[in-house]
Amino acid sequence: MRIIIISFFLIFLFSSQNNAQDLLNELESIESNKIPLLPGKFLITQKIFWGKKGLMRSFNKFKLTPENRQKELKVRKSMLKVHQYLGFVTLGGMLAQGIIGSQLYTGNMSLRNAHENMGKVVNISYFSTAAIPLFSPPKMFKERKGLSNIKVHKILAVIHFSSMVATNILSHKIDTNYNLKRYHRAAAYTAFGSYAASMIVIKF
């Protein structure tokens, strides 16, 4: 008898006190838990590897599932960290190259080999840094509307990438046409300036 009465009271207690949890259950049953695994729009270089039918999708470890995508985001984060650190190394190399280059322009030709070697180092470091986000797994969302620091970072990337290519082309042409050296210098300064700005803008 006592057990029955206690049971009644417990049922009564639960039926009147558990409402918030019931409301929450109702909300969770209405809300869809599905999140699109890939953004609507992303880079073609990323699509080749990480698109719905990308090359990586043929490996079981990278089949497009929420669990794998969560791991992919971790891979992306690690790759972007390397992108950041390598970015600092490249900036340091560019600065050193600028100092050596300016010495050459004052007539100190003994530094020519150092300038060429440093050029190779900066190129390897720069293009490796640039390649990382191009081939990393894509982010979850397409670009948001309006201007953001990441958009400015990308616009500046187009400028420093073009300037880097121009600097390299002109460096080869200087051997046959010495008058091109001021354009080489201008391209190099543009590359350095826009590269440094693209790093600073991430701060905001």
Add this chain to the structure above:
Amino acid sequence: MKNYFLIILFISSISISYAQQSKFEKIYVNKKKSSISYSMKHPLHTWNAISNEVSSIILLDREKMDIKELAVVVKIASFDSKNSNRDSNMIEVTEALKFPNVSLSSTAISQRNDKLIVKGILKFHGVSKEIIFEVEKEILKNEIKITGDFSILMTDFEIKPPTLLGIATNENIDLSFTVFY
């Protein structure tokens, strides 16, 4: 005799419970007008993200216009900080593909004039934790507006603060909300 007593007890318990329930009205959120935002700090900058996809229900005592129960669910993916990289990073750090929602269910609500002290269970990143916060309630013409804010620590919910340029963000997440019912 015993059986009669039990039946009467059962019916009266159900009736009291039903009477209590019918006194309260379930009111759904006005999604178009409601929003919840969070703010985070990094030594280099501070940012905010807003979600306009708040799902919520209150249980309202129509006679006293008191909120008796409250439940809220927000999708982590619905927060927009105007930077898709950052929002994507938040999906990664909060494991939102595994735990897509942040939810709150009240355990006790006490009224103090137009302010409510809400005690509830916040579930985030698969971890449930009791929180207490203050809410301002405004009874408008055809709706109820509640506003408030509270802070949580990422580490309380087993989330490692994200980093930028090797520097970790502050582990505080400041939340503020304006919800219409």
